[in-house]
Amino acid sequence: MVEQFYGEFIEKEDAWELELLFDVGYASEEGRGDAESPAPSYDWLISRSPEEFEELRKGSEAYLRECLSFFQGEEVLEVTYHFRDFETTPAQFHRNVLDWAYFRVVISAPVAPSVLGLKCRLSEGERPDLVMGRRNAAGEMVYLTMKPGEELLINEAGEASGWFVFQQGFRHVIPLGLDHIFFILALFLANRSWRFLLEQSLVFTLAHSVTLGMAAAGVIVLSGSWVEPLIALSIVFLGLENLFMKSVRGRRLGLVFLFGLVHGLGFAAVLKRFLSSGDHFLGHLALMNIGVEVAQLVVLGLAGLVALGWSHTQAYRRATIGVNIALCVVAGWWFIERI
Secondary structure: OOEEEEEEEEEEOOOEEEEEEEEEHHHHHHHHHOOOOOOOOOHHOOOHHHHHHHHHHHHHHHHHHHHHHEOOOOEEEOOOOEEEHHHHOOOOOOOOOOOEEEEEEEEEEEEOOOOOEEEEEEEOOOOOOEEHHHHHHHOEEEOOOOOOOOEEEOOOOOOHHHHHHHHHHHHHHOOOHHHHHHHHHHHHHHHHHHHHHHHHHHHHHHHHHHHHHHOOOOOOOOOHHHHHHHHHHHHHHEEEEEHHHHOHHHHHHHHHHHHHHHHHHHHHHHHHHOOOOOOOOHHHHHHHHHHHHHHHHHHHHHHHHHHHOOOOHHHHHHHHHHHHHHHHHHHHHHHHHHH
């Protein structure tokens, strides 16, 4: 059996990958415990049936999940396993000089590797070392070795730039936050007074800044299993209020603040990993929320452009009724899906 696996760490803008060369001898429990028998050969591997390939894939993923754990800061990462060699017919496997049986396993997570320290842990036991290659700032490949029971800091923790943090706040609304966009549209459909819309947008940002900051700092820890349904329900509530109440101005700011607290908890589930816990925490929290606020203003501005020129017509009033109903139906379906 081999004494080490080799992997290459690949950084992308908003994700990372670890591509391993995996020895097929470790794909089954029998093979792992047998150091005397010859290693599986390349010819043996390519002669396997599709059903046997699937068994090898399952066994390999189970073994690697048992061996490897990944962390972003102190947060355990959910990673996916991808087997590229099985995607062609016939399968195309890596062939080395000794003709041993290997295939490529790509482990990935949709997390920017430069934001916080990315760590990998190799569990204890009789298993190969992990040799990992990654490029340094000069573009040179450097190699790190991790033995069983050790933890390796793949990418040193660093401060994200203010611009990067601002972008993450903006992107969480446009283009990623469809439920957030729906919420802002529901505000627009109730009252098109720009002063009132700006007041609501700022109150909403202030509210979700509070809960996002508290969740990111670890002051509150809440499950998304009830936060996400409440976010959907907030859209339904605003849509129904738009449909059945002649004026919402009197109490809307208080309601928007309350819903903003809930939305902030939803933001935290995704955005807190981009907030460092160091000296720049408050500054980056402000920049992230400014990004959210700018995205909200873009949504309001686009909605205003659509309404320009016909907002006082009967056709516009009928259209707003239809849009509010659509918001309620879609958000209601999200609510059912999320509970």
